[in-house]
Amino acid sequence: MPYDDPFYNGNIAELDINSVKSAIKFLREKPINPFLLSISFNNPHDITHVNEKTINEFGIPTNPILLPHLASNFYAPDLEFGQASGSTTPPALNSNIGWSNLNFRRHSYQYYRFIETVDNQIGEILEGIKLAGLESNTYLIFTGDHGEMNGSHRRIREFSMYNEALSVPFIIKGPGIPGGVVNRKHLISALDLYPTLCDAAGITTPQGLRGKSALKVLRNFNTPLRKYAFAQIGNFFSRVAVSTRYKYALFLKTHTAYDIPIREAFFDMEADSGETKNLINNLALKPIIDNHRNALNNWMIHTNDPFVTQAVVVD
Structure with a gap:
């Protein structure tokens, strides 16, 4: 209405x-x-x-x-x-x-x-x-x-x-x-809602959707749906990659709101659900951080997100 x-x-x-x-x-x-x-x-x-x-x-x-x-x-x-x-x-x-x-x-x-x-x-x-x-x-x-x-x-x-x-x-x-x-073991994205509804109704899911049907994981909780889920905060602010345990966030290189040199954040959501400790510089977690970083970068490229050209690049 x-x-x-x-x-x-x-x-x-x-x-x-x-x-x-x-x-x-x-x-x-x-x-x-x-x-x-x-x-x-x-x-x-x-x-x-x-x-x-x-x-x-x-x-x-x-x-x-x-x-x-x-x-x-x-x-x-x-x-x-x-x-x-x-x-x-x-x-x-x-x-x-x-x-x-x-x-x-x-x-x-x-x-x-x-x-x-x-x-x-x-x-x-x-x-x-x-x-x-x-x-x-x-x-x-x-x-x-x-x-x-x-x-x-x-x-x-x-x-x-x-x-x-x-x-x-x-x-x-x-x-x-x-x-x-x-x-709480599996990830689902809002993008998965449409194909899930199609699957439940017995309707052929249109080609080109970025989501997946969650019907199998909803009926059998041992079937994982996705390794990562992604989110964006508006057209600016940040982009996020979430796995079942960790969260990686990437911020713009320049933004008037930032006057501290933090451009990335990484949280262990199992040990720190309140997101109080940024582990981005934790060397022991570097392989896991890199996996999340690469997953987000690939997602931004896949979705033609202009944020990928504006965001910080970390060696």
């Missing part, structure tokens, strides 16, 4: 409510099989628009004991913008400059309330699927476009190679997929 649709008169706050109503209406009308229903929730994205003036939308408790704790890596050094001052940090990242610890906790409270609201709305749709008799032969997928820093490294919003911003949920339910299982 376009934003000017009279169904909700351009009121962004009503977008998710009316998306749910439209979805349930569609399900009640007994859609012809096969069908594809895509429901795009706006929230919890609107946490990115919250600032000190708007932070009390949900009636935040005045007693700090009732607020969420600070992120476990709240005090960790920010390796991405570690020495940057407010004047050089990109505008999208400096909205929380000068925030107190209490502000971060109040922000987290509101973020979790956004998530709670969306959880309820998804519950309504799941109930609609059940009432329509579609539960047993329908694949349901829940995912997102980015995460939220939520106080990690004293930052909010996305625009970051840190896992809090980079990782997204991927929950799938459907015929042949075991329930109640969390798979």
